[in-house]
Amino acid sequence: MSKSLSGKYADAAILHVSLTDRSIRREPLSPGLFKGYLGGRGLGVRTLYDRLEPHLDPMSPSNLLIFAVGPVTATSVPTAGRFAVITKSPLTGTVFDSHAGGSFGAHLRRAGYAAIVLEGRSTSPVYLWINDDRTEIRDGSGVWGKDTSVTTSQLLQETDSQAEVACIGPAGEHGVKLAAIITDRHRAAGRGGVGAVMGSKNLKAVVVRGTTKVAVSDEEGLNKTVERARRLIKKNQVTDKSLPIYGTPVLVSLINEHGMLPTFNFQEGTFNDAEGVSGEKLLERFSVRQYHCFGCPIGCGRISRLGGEEVGGPEYESLWALGPECGINDLEWIITANNRCNLMGLDTISVGSTVGCAMELTQKGKLDSSLRFGETEGVLELIDDIAFRKGLGAELGEGSRAFASNHGSPELAMQVKALELPAYDLRGVQGHALGSATSNRGGCHLRSYLIGPEVMGAPVLVDRDRTEGKPELVILFQNLSAAMDSMVLCRFTSFAWSIDDYAEMLTNCTGVRISGPSLLVIGERIWNLERLFNNREGFTSRDDQLPPRFFKPLPEGGSRNRVVHLEEMLPKYYALRGWDKEGRPTKERLKRVGIDKT
Amino acid sequence: MDLTVEKLARMIDHTELKPEAKHEKIKQLCEEALAYRFAAVCINASHVQYAVEMLKDSDVKVACVIGFPLGATLSEVKAYEAKEVVRLGAQEVDMVMNIGALRDKNYDLVKTDMEAVVKAAGDAHTKVILETGFLTDDEKRKACLLAKEAGAYFVKTSTGFGPMGATPYDVRLMRETVGPDMGVKAAGGIRSFKDAIQVIEAGADRLGCSSSVAVVEDFRWAQYSDIWMQHDKPCWTCPSRQANLAKQPKDVYLYYKQRCLTCPDREQNIFND
Numbered sequence: 001m002s003k004s005l006s007g008k009y010a011d012a013a014i015l016h017v018s019l020t021d022r023s024i025r026r027e028p029l030s031p032g033l034f035k036g037y038l039g040g041r042g043l044g045v046r047t048l049y050d051r052l053e054p055h056l057d058p059m060s061p062s063n064l065l066i067f068a069v070g071p072v073t074a075t076s077v078p079t080a081g082r083f084a085v086i087t088k089s090p091l092t093g094t095v096f097d098s099h100a101g102g103s104f105g106a107h108l109r110r111a112g113y114a115a116i117v118l119e120g121r122s123t124s125p126v127y128l129w130i131n132d133d134r135t136e137i138r139d140g141s142g143v144w145g146k147d148t149s150v151t152t153s154q155l156l157q158e159t160d161s162q163a164e165v166a167c168i169g170p171a172g173e174h175g176v177k178l179a180a181i182i183t184d185r186h187r188a189a190g191r192g193g194v195g196a197v198m199g200s201k202n203l204k205a206v207v208v209r210g211t212t213k214v215a216v217s218d219e220e221g222l223n224k225t226v227e228r229a230r231r232l233i234k235k236n237q238v239t240d241k242s243l244p245i246y247g248t249p250v251l252v253s254l255i256n257e258h259g260m261l262p263t264f265n266f267q268e269g270t271f272n273d274a275e276g277v278s279g280e281k282l283l284e285r286f287s288v289r290q291y292h293c294f295g296c297p298i299g300c301g302r303i304s305r306l307g308g309e310e311v312g313g314p315e316y317e318s319l320w321a322l323g324p325e326c327g328i329n330d331l332e333w334i335i336t337a338n339n340r341c342n343l344m345g346l347d348t349i350s351v352g353s354t355v356g357c358a359m360e361l362t363q364k365g366k367l368d369s370s371l372r373f374g375e376t377e378g379v380l381e382l383i384d385d386i387a388f389r390k391g392l393g394a395e396l397g398e399g400s401r402a403f404a405s406n407h408g409s410p411e412l413a414m415q416v417k418a419l420e421l422p423a424y425d426l427r428g429v430q431g432h433a434l435g436s437a438t439s440n441r442g443g444c445h446l447r448s449y450l451i452g453p454e455v456m457g458a459p460v461l462v463d464r465d466r467t468e469g470k471p472e473l474v475i476l477f478q479n480l481s482a483a484m485d486s487m488v489l490c491r492f493t494s495f496a497w498s499i500d501d502y503a504e505m506l507t508n509c510t511g512v513r514i515s516g517p518s519l520l521v522i523g524e525r526i527w528n529l530e531r532l533f534n535n536r537e538g539f540t541s542r543d544d545q546l547p548p549r550f551f552k553p554l555p556e557g558g559s560r561n562r563v564v565h566l567e568e569m570l571p572k573y574y575a576l577r578g579w580d581k582e583g584r585p586t587k588e589r590l591k592r593v594g595i596d597k598t
Numbered sequence: 599m600d601l602t603v604e605k606l607a608r609m610i611d612h613t614e615l616k617p618e619a620k621h622e623k624i625k626q627l628c629e630e631a632l633a634y635r636f637a638a639v640c641i642n643a644s645h646v647q648y649a650v651e652m653l654k655d656s657d658v659k660v661a662c663v664i665g666f667p668l669g670a671t672l673s674e675v676k677a678y679e680a681k682e683v684v685r686l687g688a689q690e691v692d693m694v695m696n697i698g699a700l701r702d703k704n705y706d707l708v709k710t711d712m713e714a715v716v717k718a719a720g721d722a723h724t725k726v727i728l729e730t731g732f733l734t735d736d737e738k739r740k741a742c743l744l745a746k747e748a749g750a751y752f753v754k755t756s757t758g759f760g761p762m763g764a765t766p767y768d769v770r771l772m773r774e775t776v777g778p779d780m781g782v783k784a785a786g787g788i789r790s791f792k793d794a795i796q797v798i799e800a801g802a803d804r805l806g807c808s809s810s811v812a813v814v815e816d817f818r819w820a821q822y823s824d825i826w827m828q829h830d831k832p833c834w835t836c837p838s839r840q841a842n843l844a845k846q847p848k849d850v851y852l853y854y855k856q857r858c859l860t861c862p863d864r865e866q867n868i869f870n871d
Contacts (some may be wrong), residue, residue, distance in 0.1 A: 010785040459816035469825035
């Protein structure tokens with residue numbers, strides 16, 4: 001095998017690994033895939049659509065697990081060290097991409113790869129060791145059963161201390177549908193059970209060390225663009241002040257003031273003890289320092305002191321899920337629980353939300369358990385039980401929708417398409433609500449982060465209660481997010497950059513002239529292809545729905561008396577998307593965005 | 599409106615008036631003004647000499663505030679300050695009106711105060727800051743007329759340190775009062791391109807912003823959606839919503855709040871947004 005000659009993304013390779021027969025082959029990145037879908041999420045979605053049989057069991061050996069980077073990865077573009085994991089989700093049954101920071105992505109790209117496509121199932125635990133252009137499938141039995149931190153330390157000893165590890169914990173090994181893939185000990189490709197797919201292949205980890213310099217088409221142009229991009233990050237209140245100082249938990253106070261901090265499993269939107277779990281309190285009590293992912297000038301990550309130990313996090317979503325969602329106000333305990341999830345390789349959002357669901361089921365007499373809102377006793381042990389599929393934990397590990405349905409109250413699962421909704425009560429944000437309902441991967445805040453314009457005023461404050469114009473705005477942000485996820489950049493950059501900035505960086509890196517509008521077309525293409533995938537799996541407009549709770553008003557707080565007006569927005573959204581009433585893309589629209597279904 | 603990023607930038611006074619601003623901040627301000635071709639930098643007197651040197655070969659002007667931010671000093675002091683900063687190279691001076699005198703209806707003092715600065719500024723253009731948040735509508739109109747009579751080039755809404763920022767309502771009132779031949783500068787609280795466009799549509803031909811870079815950079819988003827310019831709830835941009843008893847005299851505060859009672863949009867004023 002030989003490395004890419006130029007170091008440019010167009011010459012990067014895709015590494016195909018069969019864990020069944022242990023074959024490894026390297027193929028060039030096809031120009032059509034690169035130009036049509038960029039990389040990351042787009043590359044993964046196109047590959048899955050082309051190669052997966054419909055209705056495939058996500059835990060079967062035939063499912064693909066793709067680690068992908070993008071055309072700007074490992075360049076000087078800020079935040080360009082991330083990677084995407086793309087697979088068919090065992091939790092949602094949809095096509096799924098989950099992203100993580102750290103430096104793993106940069107190493108993968110520097111090893112000469114645009115993506116690793118893993119298929120099959122090993123008969124015994126293994127890990128993949130990519131050392132520049134050498135790739136080995138190694139025995140992983142020595143780390144099987146170990147938590148993600150021990151696994152990381154041990155594999156770095158076995159390989160190269162300068163390498164990066166992406167691994168699963170016990171949760172992934174046991175096929176828990178809430179299992180994450182963890183890199184650098186606390187950065188997670190968290191959502192959708194991507195860790196369970198990895199575990200189903202008996203793949204404990206991917207370890208990569210890449211040392212080749214990445215080349216771009218227009219280095220001088222990129223230097224200028226990046227200098228400007230960094231300046232814009234320094235000029236932006238969110239990226240220069242709020243996130244570096246408080247991390248993402250800065251949102252606790254803001255979202256609570258808006259009456260949108262889901263409390264007691266979304267029964268309320270205001271948490272009385274929000275101040276005690278706020279970003280400000282985290283800074284005062286536990287934060288040791290910032291954590292920066294590769295090439296990131298923002299540094300939104302936190303390192304917290306817990307006893308005598310330093311641990312990663314918590315992020316806003318994790319802090320909410322393990323805190324206010326469950327009525328818990330003990331910040332130290334939340335950090336402990338967050339760390340436990342990271343060690344076990346679990347998605348903090350889905351774990352917290354599913355435990356919150358169980359607490360409400362108990363509260364309403366539908367479940368006989370000791371779980372109580374506001375009480376932490378037994379919850380850490382329950383997290384372990386989820387990871388090891390023991391007792392009640394085994395049930396919870398199937399996700400809130402399955403769990404609540406099994407106990408006769410599916411309406412108490414706060415999810416869309418079986419993915420647990422994150423930390424924003426949708427009654428307070430109409431556009432964000434529509435974005436959540438129509439998300440191709442289920443309940444997710446990142447497909448179209450309208451908290452920016454609807455709450456934070458970025459780039460402009462729009463009326464969060466109005467429905468007019470929201471379908472257009474959701475589509476704009478969904479398309480942009482799809483493009484950004486395919487460049488594989490951090491979402492936070494969009495507070496400081498405009499669409500044209502992304503396009504310019506892409507042009508500088510690849511030499512392919514891409515304008516802002518044409519970047520959005522690429523995003524739209526990816527979005528429609530995801531929709532086609534999901535349609536093929538049987539998803540229809542019936543799945544673009546929200547839990548019934550969002551159609552009854554909150555009794556108090558900053559979002560009181562509000563409900564989601566999905567019925568007004570959804571038909572307009574479909575019409576603007578060029579989809580039929582069942583939410584299926586029309587032939588005309590597919591042609592317009594350049595999708596060849598065959 | 600036929601507005602481009604470049605045209606918008608040419609309407610902005612890139613502003614840094616904080617007392618804690620260090621030399622490095624003024625350097626950055628000037629560099630950004632050059633890069634974006636803003637109309638001017640608006641700064642405190644102690645930074646004028648440096649800014650003039652930084653901007654000497656450009657069409658970016660140096661504007662300096664006078665009697666800032668209270669406007670309550672002696673006319674002679676304001677005039678001396680204006681004369682000195684113009685001598686140092688300032689091409690525009692933004693003076694704060696004697697607000698208390700206007701509220702006392704001591705119009706002679708208000709006008710002579712303005713005239714003193716206009717005269718001292720010479721060829722430099724004078725902008726008169728009304729600090730609208732301390733005034734009723736009638737007082738704003740009177741202040742505009744006095745500034746016009748005194749020979750000022752612009753009337754300006756606010757210092758950015760007072761009780762209210764620029765609102766489209768006040769800008770419209772000021773434009774209607776001074777007519778088309780005098781400048782109206784909106785300043786204070788203009789943080790987004792939507793804020794900027796709203797006051798431009800209301801009649802402002804110059805804007806004072808400390809978030810100028812974000813305003814012009816974010817304006818690039820405008821081409822991708824019309825929703826940014828969707829009409830806000832009326833209360834969002836109304837001075838009455840901004841009224842604050844902790845920052846305003848009781849009579850002024852009540853003047854604004856009592857207007858809410860007869861406002862045609864009062865049904866929308868639910869204070870839950």
